[in-house]
Amino acid sequence: MNNPNLLTREQMACRVAAELQDGWLVNLGIGIPTLVVDYIPEGRDIIFHSENGIIGMGPRPEREEDIDPDLMSAGKGPVTLIEGGAFVHHADSFAVARGGRLDAAVLGAFQVAVNGDLANWRLPGATRGNVGGAMDIAVGAKQVFATMTHTDKAGEPKIVEALTYPLTTQRCVTKIFTDMAVVAVTPEGFVLEEVAPGISVETVVAATGAALILPDKIGTIAV
Amino acid sequence: MANSQNMKNKKADTLDAALDRVTDGSTILVAGFGFGGVPEVLLEGLCGRGLRGLTLVNNNAGNERIGVARLIEEGCVAKVICTFSTAKTSFIFTDLHDAGKIELEIVPQGTLAERLRAAGAGLGGFLTPTGLGTDLAKGKPVMEIDGREYVVERPLRADFALIKAKQVDPRGNLTYRMAARNFNPVMAMAADCTIVEATTEVPLGAIDPDTVVTPGVFVDCYYIAGPYTPGTIGTPAS
Numbered sequence: 001m002n003n004p005n006l007l008t009r010e011q012m013a014c015r016v017a018a019e020l021q022d023g024w025l026v027n028l029g030i031g032i033p034t035l036v037v038d039y040i041p042e043g044r045d046i047i048f049h050s051e052n053g054i055i056g057m058g059p060r061p062e063r064e065e066d067i068d069p070d071l072m073s074a075g076k077g078p079v080t081l082i083e084g085g086a087f088v089h090h091a092d093s094f095a096v097a098r099g100g101r102l103d104a105a106v107l108g109a110f111q112v113a114v115n116g117d118l119a120n121w122r123l124p125g126a127t128r129g130n131v132g133g134a135m136d137i138a139v140g141a142k143q144v145f146a147t148m149t150h151t152d153k154a155g156e157p158k159i160v161e162a163l164t165y166p167l168t169t170q171r172c173v174t175k176i177f178t179d180m181a182v183v184a185v186t187p188e189g190f191v192l193e194e195v196a197p198g199i200s201v202e203t204v205v206a207a208t209g210a211a212l213i214l215p216d217k218i219g220t221i222a223v
Numbered sequence: 224m225a226n227s228q229n230m231k232n233k234k235a236d237t238l239d240a241a242l243d244r245v246t247d248g249s250t251i252l253v254a255g256f257g258f259g260g261v262p263e264v265l266l267e268g269l270c271g272r273g274l275r276g277l278t279l280v281n282n283n284a285g286n287e288r289i290g291v292a293r294l295i296e297e298g299c300v301a302k303v304i305c306t307f308s309t310a311k312t313s314f315i316f317t318d319l320h321d322a323g324k325i326e327l328e329i330v331p332q333g334t335l336a337e338r339l340r341a342a343g344a345g346l347g348g349f350l351t352p353t354g355l356g357t358d359l360a361k362g363k364p365v366m367e368i369d370g371r372e373y374v375v376e377r378p379l380r381a382d383f384a385l386i387k388a389k390q391v392d393p394r395g396n397l398t399y400r401m402a403a404r405n406f407n408p409v410m411a412m413a414a415d416c417t418i419v420e421a422t423t424e425v426p427l428g429a430i431d432p433d434t435v436v437t438p439g440v441f442v443d444c445y446y447i448a449g450p451y452t453p454g455t456i457g458t459p460a461s
Contacts, residue, residue, distance in 0.1 A: 051332060052256040052405050069258035069453035070403040076257040087401055089408040089436070090256075091340040094333030098353065122358070128308045128320065129329060136333030136353045167357045 005198030006179040011223050012147055014039040016106055016177045018222070019145065020046050024103035025096075027051065027137050029120075030075040032147040033106035047082075049102060050074050051133040053093040056085025074133065097133065098140040105141035107134060109148040109173070110165045111158050114210045116173045116185045118146060119165035129166070138169035150178035150207050157209030159183060159190060180204050182221060183212070194219040233395045233444055234424075238268040241418050241446040245269060245383055250278040252339065252384040252410040253291055260403035262387040263456035264420045264448040266290040269385075270297060270457075278302040280339075280381060282332065282406065284309075284316035289457030295319060302326035304379070306335055329359060334376055336409055342378035343412025343441070351376055384414035388437070391421035391447075395439030396430050403453075404436065411441045420448035 007015070013035035020026055020040065027049045028036055037059055040046055048057040051074045058080035061067055067078040081087075088096070096102065111119040118138055122129025138144050148158055159176060175193075176183040181204045182194040191213045195204055197220055205212055235241035242265065245251070251269075255261030270293050277300045284303050285292030292315040294300050308327055309317060319325040330338070331353050341349050350373035354360040364375040386407050388397040397419065399407055411417045424447050 050402075052259065052402050054402050068401065070260070070401040072257045072259055072402060081401070087399075087404050089404050090332070090336035090406045091409045094336050098333055098351065128317070128327065130307045130309050131329055131331050131359065132307050133332035135331040135357065135359070136351075139352045139355075169353075170356050 003199070003203070005196055007196050007221065007223065008179075010035060010039075012177055012179060014223070015182065015221050016145055016147055017041070019175070020044070020104060022046070025049055025101055027097065027102050027105040027141065029105070029107040029134065029137075030132075031108040033108060034073070034075050034077070036106055049093070049096055050079070051093055051097070051137065053088045053090060054079070054081065054085065055088060055096065056082040058082045058085070094133065094136050097137045100140055100142065102137065102141040104143040104145055105137045106145045106147060107138060109146040109158065109176075111160050111163050112146050112148075112173045112176050112185070113163045114161055114185070114189055116171040117163050118144065118168045118173050119163045121168045122166045124165055131168070134168050138172045141172070143174040144172045146173045146176045148176070148178055150180040150204070157207055160209040180207060183208075186213075189213050191215060192218055194221045196221045197223060230393065233439070233442060234393065235444050235446045238264065238446055241265065241444055242268050242272075244416060245272075245274065247274055248276040249383055250280065250381040252381045252406075252414055253279055253281040254384070254386050254405065254407040254410045256282050256402070256405040258453035259401070260387050260399065260405045260407050261290065261453065262385040262420045263290060263451070263453070265385045265418060265446070266294070267457045270294055274299040276301045278304065280304040280335075280379065282335075283307050284313040284327070286310065286312040288315060292316065293457060295325065300325060302328065304328045304330060304335075306330055306332040331359060335379070336406065338376055338379035339406070339409040339413040341376075342380035343409060346378060348375055348377045350374070379413065381414045382416065384410040384417040386411050386417060386419040386442075388419050388421045388445075390423055390425050390430055391419055391442075391445045392425050392427050392430050392439070394427065395419070395442030395445055396435045397421070397437040397439075397442065398430060398434060399436055408437050411437045416443045417441055418443065419445040421445055422448065422450050
């Protein structure tokens, strides 16, 4: 699908960033989630956790000479430490995640099911996968925001009734941010909260592989 | 009281003295994440020894053709236990794995860290919500505690741990530098023999006891590797 109104990766990251609130501890996954750090509203106090033991991860250093191989993100990109940041070892880093300290995790996704099941670590039939910290982070975070394109390259929906991809974590996703829409995962089912500018509700419904609850007021994603 | 005459000598004056004890069939914990905290000098020293049947535990399955990847390329490695197996730079491993010549166990990263910690702490395992219902929990017992289900995970103990520290003192007390800490402290606890490469050696008492991260009781042997830029040690197999 080549709809010119589909959001870019940066626009999706920007929309997720607006969701993160003052005082939150947040883990960002690899891919679109990594971009979120660039769109945090000025002055908002969010602490970023990186699975390799960084609490208070800051943006990429401004000067090349300040890049430090001992200070990299989970995606292996150069980062900084904010004032008041801390380093912990891997077991403590995952105690932060599994122990329920993360207010939110932003993770890439292959599929999300109506019960909140997340698939993002291995392709069907693959003999290998890259689980990294995804299973631990998704199981522990208070909220899991999934970022993904609304459909796959073949146009198949990635928001589905039940996963056909290998499960990462059961019943964890709370909200989905795609290039078409913002969809909440609720006990009643998927709720369409916002659509991208120029994308119709009908387009989103057609591109979704499960029933969407359509509230009276559906917002437009601010871009 | 302190008696430096009788103090155990943990210092290896040469790389060979640090590594000669590693034998075929060993399970080896290799610390590091990305470029940070990788014991590159120890890994380079392990190459070219003709070791066989090793099991390596690392976050990844090797990068490019150095360190873990070179050990794999040299045919030293029978099995890799890791969290992230299919990075583009892990081509040495993925080619061999596709050919069925090397075994792989994928472990969620938090579970890997905790399995190491459990081994170091003398525990028989632990219960985690991670992986419940997934392929990675297949065959593992599930227990319900206070109405919530958990996967039973076993400790992961090894014969050797290869550790990179910032500072070491003669008792083997260690500090680490920034995110180079990562797996190092839990791996140092989880091996029968923990071998450290340190950037610098400092005299007894020079490390503030409040800032020791790994106490020397977990360290069997250390080698002074000196400062180097991470990612620059190691030559590909010829």
